[in-house]
Amino acid sequence: QGTRDHPPAQAALRDRLLAAVVACFKRHGAAAIDTPVLELRETLTGKYGEEAKLIYELQDQGGELLALRYDLTVPFARYLAMNKITNMKRYHVAKVYRRDNPATTRGRYREFYQCDFDIAGQFDPMIPDAECLKIVHEILSDLQLGDFLIKVNDRRVLNGVFAVCGIPESKFITTCSTVDKLDKMPWEDVKNEMVGEKGLSPEAADHIGEYVQLHGGLDLIERLLQDPKLSQNKLAKEGLGDMKLLFEYLTLFGITGKISFDLSLARGLDYYTGVIFEAVLLQQEDNHVEESVSVGSVAGGGRYDGLVGMFDPKGRKVPCVGVSIGIERIFSILEQRVKVSGEKLRTTETQVLVATPQKHLLAARLKLISELWDAGIKAEMFYKKDPKLLKQLQYCEDMGIPLAAIVGEQELTDGVVKLRDVTTRQEVRMSFLHQISNVLPKI
């Protein structure tokens, strides 16, 4: 339940998708690392807040207590701390595991791929952060998923807003998770949750509402920097200053057209400390209305400067910022699109089918195909001694194999092979077999 086999058509589509993502990560100079699927249970403990109950644990069969990794970020932080690495740009494409209810949301499974790119190290502010956003922009553009929007916010701005609205620090995280629902429900419902469940005063909630419903670009940042209350808050001022810098860099990258500074963006995970972001696809029919319910976010990430320190005995921090591409959702969308278009995806890359039109020519096929393989050509043949030519050609059409290399008795005598274009049915004779045609046994 919640895991699945990937038959060839899916596996081929997925491979193409992953290849595009990895190509982008490599284009940005990232190195690959791999970490085990099994982590010590204690490594994962206390990193995911409420979501911890979704961690798969292994049976105690003697030895260490183990669990399946829940994401790739915590193992990366553990890896950096364990190896005392303070500077690294890495990508990691691998499966993670969650004991989630797989039926509730589309494209959500218990075993799924994550594609992560992270930059660890102490650098000048917002340069690596801007690169992460550039990567999201490149990948979503490359994959031609349609129009998209990358929402950006900063945890410090959000916390500053809560502070100036009179929320005690102890309620920041829980208020944050309520704010995060603004993309799924109207402000009135969010406010009710704040007041009813989270115990904020209606005035404080309204005050928060004035801020978190704002979104815009550099102009909004400038305005908030002048805001009489926010500008007095140290955290908010820092966050807004960095946000301004970020937008300057994004302007140089030429991608601000698809970026929105959105104060309602909060992101669920506890470990974010600065910039946070999330990309959503926009519904094409309804003219730029977000399709957040049916598709949800297709990429997200942010800055987590405290996580590595949690694994270091001396608590030494390594600042990190990273992005995770929601490959499973993107895959669902592309799969759906292929289904609708009726397009038939090839599951193999075979270039030539080696075929024979008469009986007793297996030896010729074996000899020819072996030469093709040795020359690096992707070739197949039927595993039958005497297959019918029609069936062999039909197979080419079914599988999208563009060429058939046909060796019949006449070709064998002439020392040639007939190369047939499966679509146009044009044939050319090529000398190929003249050294071997005389020495072949009849089998």
Next chain:
Amino acid sequence: QGTRDHPPAQAALRDRLLAAVVACFKRHGAAAIDTPVLELRETLTGKYGEEAKLIYELQDQGGELLALRYDLTVPFARYLAMNKITNMKRYHVAKVYRRDNPATTRGRYREFYQCDFDIAGQFDPMIPDAECLKIVHEILSDLQLGDFLIKVNDRRVLNGVFAVCGIPESKFITTCSTVDKLDKMPWEDVKNEMVGEKGLSPEAADHIGEYVQLHGGLDLIERLLQDPKLSQNKLAKEGLGDMKLLFEYLTLFGITGKISFDLSLARGLDYYTGVIFEAVLLQQEDNHVEESVSVGSVAGGGRYDGLVGMFDPKGRKVPCVGVSIGIERIFSILEQRVKVSGEKLRTTETQVLVATPQKHLLAARLKLISELWDAGIKAEMFYKKDPKLLKQLQYCEDMGIPLAAIVGEQELTDGVVKLRDVTTRQEVRMSFLHQISNVLPKI
């Protein structure tokens, strides 16, 4: 314990290795499938004989009882049966899990990659089997691992030998596993185990010994087909007949030079029913003496015609033959070789470092690198506002980045970029930035 992180240098080597193996599988027209790491416990039960104790089981946290996959063959058989597929050529490259003692053998881990290629379907005898051997030959040749030998045998021949030596059928499997040790210990020790532990008579053991110490080619097959006892045994005769056919096909593939019909090859797993094979590397120093203790087999496989039927409610069989490449051992060998040679493997593919020689040129770097990324060029830059040129060039040398694209104040004024070959230190000026040089902010 027994799992490990793969830092960039290892991950890069592994990626290259896996790419070569996958390229061969695709060349032979295989489609990729993927199955979950988690399987139902009952799927794995009763498939691995004594090795079953090495299966990792997940804790019962409610829901199905799960285990981590132990190999890729049983999930493949389960996949075929579940989807009622009777005909398929697939490859699968993925990690498997075994609660083995990781310290005992070199290159043996609890989490490791398997690279499997299998052909399922009812075909004319030995054509797919021959292709599996061709694949082993291609991969080991491609990877330039040095001289190798592929040992081939057939379970039916082995069982026939046991039968004519008077061994009761109930002792076939246990005798088989003793014979399998002939590559690690001398005949006398194998005989002692047969007599002492397995309870065979010394005469029967000696009789078996006469057969299983034989190895050769087509000549040996012909001789055994004339053997007065073996030729009377139905199983042995069938096996030898197919072995002869196999060698005919391998001759057409031109690879018999590295194939040995070896009656001592038995292979551990229960599920093989026909041809079995195993590839070993030969030690170069000692003139073709097998290095089986330190390296062991680097590929193996065989025919398993009964496994799919175990998953079908009606027991419908799908004949299968497959090969598994021992990628971890090959990886250890290549890693060792890289270490000895002192060769430095690149961990990234970065082509250009975008560098600046003076201060306040971050905007120029951001603009230029963004153009390079958009053009598909693999480029990096320092995440500092004002890095020193020397440090930037030093980084190129350390990381093996071949080119530096340098933008200084002069270049900016002239609307060019200086492209520097890091090794030869030659520089050329190229116009690149002339549209943007006048509009860049100083940051």
